[in-house]
Amino acid sequence: MKAVHFGAGNIGRGFIGKVLHDNGYEVTFADVNAEIIDALNTDHEYTVHISEENGASYKISGVSGIHTANDTAKLAETVAEADIITTAVGVNILPIIARTLAPHLANRTTDRPLNIIACENAVLATDSLKAAVLAEVDEAALSNVGFPNSAVDRIVPIQKNDNILDVKVEPFYEWVIERGKWAGENKLEGVNYVEDLMPYIERKLFTVNTGHAAIAYYGKTLGYTTVSEAMDDEKVVAYLREVLGETTHYLTENYEFTEAQQKEYIEKIIARFKNPYLSDDLDRVGRGVLRKLGPNDRIIKPLVYLHENNMDHEALSKLVMYTLQFDNSEDPEQVEMNARIESAGTDGFLAQHSKLGSQLIEEIKSSI
Structure with a gap:
């Protein structure tokens, strides 16, 4: 073969x-x-x-x-x-x-x-x-x-x-x-x-990828440079759990995963992130900010769903702000995002790029 x-x-x-x-x-x-x-x-x-x-x-x-x-x-x-x-x-x-x-x-x-x-x-x-x-x-x-x-x-x-x-x-x-x-x-x-792949695609996207983003963007605000450094800080781990707790609501509402199944999956993912042999550079993990703030990607899609259904979404709102504040001049998407924010403002960028409404944008801006 x-x-x-x-x-x-x-x-x-x-x-x-x-x-x-x-x-x-x-x-x-x-x-x-x-x-x-x-x-x-x-x-x-x-x-x-x-x-x-x-x-x-x-x-x-x-x-x-x-x-x-x-x-x-x-x-x-x-x-x-x-x-x-x-x-x-x-x-x-x-x-x-x-x-x-x-x-x-x-x-x-x-x-x-x-x-x-x-x-x-x-x-x-x-x-x-x-x-x-x-x-x-x-x-x-x-x-x-x-x-x-x-x-x-x-x-x-x-x-x-x-x-x-x-x-x-x-x-x-x-x-x-x-x-x-x-x-x-x-x-x-x-x-x-x-038979149906979407539950597995979105479970991975809104757990592994959203989790990685949370570590990179929040960890960078605390001055860390690697995943391993960030995951040694209990503040980062606690925030990661808050983010994944919110995406769990999206996943269990839209698919047949139970709370217990998703909790077990999250623990497995956190153990992977804590593996010191897998430590990665936060700038590398966080690159591609435009894609990651896209309306159907790891941060915005679950955030919008939770907002529209009056469910907790504070941690994801904070994650948007941490992403906007990420500083990696070697990421072309970061450079482009910064230019667009300078031109249109934060409100204009989030409305145009992430397709967010004014109410949610205000919640995001006041989250941290």
Whole structure:
């Protein structure tokens, strides 16, 4: 069985590539990073290290690489033979991947099932990838090709390894895939297949991602520089619990998760954040402020729901202010946000960008 994974970064090698390898796939990584691709084609293996005390190490062997810009003939051949194609490139890159994939998919000669899965930190990313592919090729050319959406969760800390290919990852991971859109019967082990993916997407988004944002933005106001430093402060942990208590109301109101189930999930997430082997830089965790203050993202969507339903939302209101005050001049989105606030004011920015009403904006401004 053969797999092609677009994106040979740490998530690709340390998470998706490892799961595919553990399922017996021969994994080919496609990327434009020549240094990584050359190393893959020289070594044909790397090691995944689990970031915990006495953490295990796993050898991932039989791998190779393709430079997507320079090795187009090899890419076409590999895509034609693939049983599964995955991505971990960032949702903004998916249209480029679609244009790369489309002509090769149209030329597939095998009738074996093929599944294409975007493993991105975004809602229904595979649907976006499929739409971009269909803009390039007729759907009739995609017979027996499945495009299941997925939700993925694994923390990969900032790291520097002696071997450029080796990766450190946390012990926990979750990969959830839409069962109904999967082509064929050959499912992956170590993956959870579900009929409805949205509960799992939003549970992760409004617990892991909202929690990470709370640590980054509040921790930075207290002068901390890393997640580990921030999580050593009980004020940060207490505030994190307040934020996740509010998002719990959203999740249990909209999905079938019980309070007890969500509490157990939160404790697992907090333990992950406290893992000193996973500590990350707060500037890195907090970058992308415009995306994170978007109307359907980790802070604003649950906040608006709770506000509209007269439920507690003070901690999330504070989180908006902490986000607005975040100071990272190396984040292009931070620079753009600051310019927009200078031009339109805080009220104008939150109304235009986050789509908030005046009453909620006033509550946010008076929250801290």
